[in-house]
Amino acid sequence: METKYISKNGLNEWFSQIVKSGKRVYAPVEERGKVEFKKVQALSEVAEEYIQTTQSIKSAVFPRAEVLFSYEKENGKVKVEDFNPDAVKETVLWKVHPCDAAGFKPLTAIFNWDYTDKLYNAHLEKTTLVTFSCAKADKSCFCTSVNGGPGNTTGSDVLLTMLPDGGAIVEILTPKGEALVQLAASAFENDKGEDKSKYLADVPQAFDIEEVRARLATAFDSSVWKEQSERCLGCGACAFVCPTCACFDIQEDAHGSKGKRIRCWDSCGFSLFTLHTSGHNPRAVQSQRWRQRILHKFSYMPDRLSVFGCTGCGRCSRACPVDMNILEHITSIAKK
């Protein structure tokens, strides 16, 4: 791990070298009234004044629809063409926030516990994360309550903390990060000894996550689930914008004798998620599905995979049409 300094001009130089190297660069871009990750060619395209993108960047390693394999049928026999990991392109995710980078930890845990997912790992291997610390936060943010923070390094390859002079403190955290820095090594100067914490947003801790986890362990039959979920509409917005939600569906894109097997995003909030062929549905009402969402993220995942399924980015709360504010819900559970 090494800390350096980069000036405003140095940043421009480094960015253009990254683009020149042929890597795809995704960065937050303001468009249609929203800020979303999009492929960019120039630093000028990158959005400046915003708190958080609407969607997470998990689609870089877990696309919303992905071909698992394609097949062709002929005379009762079938030819199958598998996913090709070599076809995955080198990608740089520029200006993700620490809560986004932290989201890769639970994702990697899900896709690598026991059986290792070939596709996810192929994407992750070719992805470098350049994270920017947060100087601002809004009332939906709560990274500090879930083992995170506006300047945390978890999951990042390089962490930049912007300084008033337009330059940044650069923390080079992994070999991948080092390799990316080397693309414009001369743009980086020696660490000026700036204290990162002076430039970070203030995100007061709202609850103690271990205390929440302990309470949830005995909360299965609580009335809180019905109370909290009455207004939930059962759409997939929260799961889809979430950087750690990874539940998926497997579907067939069939065209006569040819076709593809597709993996696509799904949500435990949808009514059909757990439906048995017999017609029996263990989670037939929304309160049961809401309970699953919370318990899975804050109780089952830490128990099973030793990682929480939430990074406090607040996207679910901002995206929800009926303001299911997860910070509010968890805080109320912590206070019960």
Added chain:
Amino acid sequence: MTIDKITNEAPGVRTFKLKFQNEEEANAFNFKAGQFGEYSAFGEGESTFCIASSPTRKGYIECTFRETGKVTSGLANLEEGNTMGFRGPFGNTFPMDEWKGKSLVFIAGGIALPPMRCVIQNALDLRENFKDITIVYGAKSVNDLVYKDELKEWADRPDVNLVTTVDPGGETPDWKGEIGFVPSVVEKTAPSPENTIAIVCGPPIMIKFTFPVLEKLGFKDDQIYTTLENRMKCGVGKCGRCNVGKLYVCKDGPVFSKEQLNNIPAEEY
């Protein structure tokens, strides 16, 4: 996999005997009783079925399914010699090594005999490892009984006590078996709980009424096993569908003892 043989078991129910197309894969393949696979009808999708044959029988696997939806209808349209897909084996297994020297009672209803057939065949192939073997199997009607030929085999064996039953109204004039629902037939058969393991599989309602009967007969929770039928898609603990508490039915199950089930909220499966 190539479909080697198709057997029509009952209205809408078929058994496929499958062989690997790739010899290397065939040789490398290994499974234990209780495990399941994801079977592909190319063009329709995948469906989850247990492997219904025993690992003691080499060179092929079998699956039995009822034509119910998109994928199973696609499978039902396939013919002998056609290719279909298989991913597996997934899930945990019946702890047969732990059961050596014990008596076994198998209780199944309708289309739930296939998940048990693997372990029944396995036990019969290693008959000397177990004391008494009792099988209680029931279906809606005589026509709905699956594995009719095998049932005859089991009935003819002196070292197996087979009790078949049909629901009241499902009998034919020449039906010689029991008439009644499986839980009540189990009570009538009254297997002894002494050094015995009971394996139960059937529709939720059958299980709901069979567990109390076993309890009444003296079976303890660690003597009762079942295999759960949650909705599963990926089979490898990733897609999240079968997540119940901190367990994944596709990884920690589908075989569970009643003792383990007591720790899972009953409404979740």
Added chain:
Amino acid sequence: MDKLREKAAALLADGTVTMVLGYEEGTNKPRPVFCHTAEQASKLVYSSQCINNLAVYLTKKDIMGAGKVAVIATIPTLRSILQLSVENQLNEDNLVVITVTDKDEVKQFANFAEIEAYIADFELKLEGKEQEIINKLEGMSREERFKFWMEEMSHCFKCYACRAACPLCYCTKCIVEENRPQWINPWASPLANMEWQINRAMHMAGRCTGCGACGDACPVGIPIHLLTRKMIEDLAPEFGFTPGQPSKNGNALSTWKADDKENFIR
């Protein structure tokens, strides 16, 4: 506000209703609230910021329960209630409908006919930016319009918030959930998304009450309500209904009459 809270509390206290469905303060704007006791009625608010269409809950049996329920309805919600009534989805006897007038008066409707008379005074029209988009679309060629919507659809990720927020999407099995045959591909891709939205617009044809809940719910900012809204404008003269009024002549897509024109059938 106080009069509204008093009214709601009274209805709950004397047992007239088991629940009052209204709005409470949310993180950034008011959100739906379910009051089960008179004390909870003190949370109720009402303002122009109350955008969610509460009629979406009226067809959810496990939320509504078996008893009588009161709903505090904005104008868009009132329109949806009337359309749901025309489609036989509501029991007039189990519903108490209340609104707050321009003059801040709490008004309880005696029956649905009274609601219909009330909303007749409120014209359904788009404002500002949204009317601009419609004008722009109307000036486009067919190809340009398709390109516009395909670009919007590339952002859609099939969360179905639009469907979930729409009071008229109450089908227990949505067409996307039907897989024999798979009419609409369930994954997110520009074409699969377009299939879904075209289908929704068709199923809304002649039924949509123009509340805009779908567009408001969309997390990625697709103005999906303009698609269904434009359908209202296009269909109204052809099928003889007034935008914003319930379609008493039946839905455009699902109604057949013996005297329908057949001169286009060759």
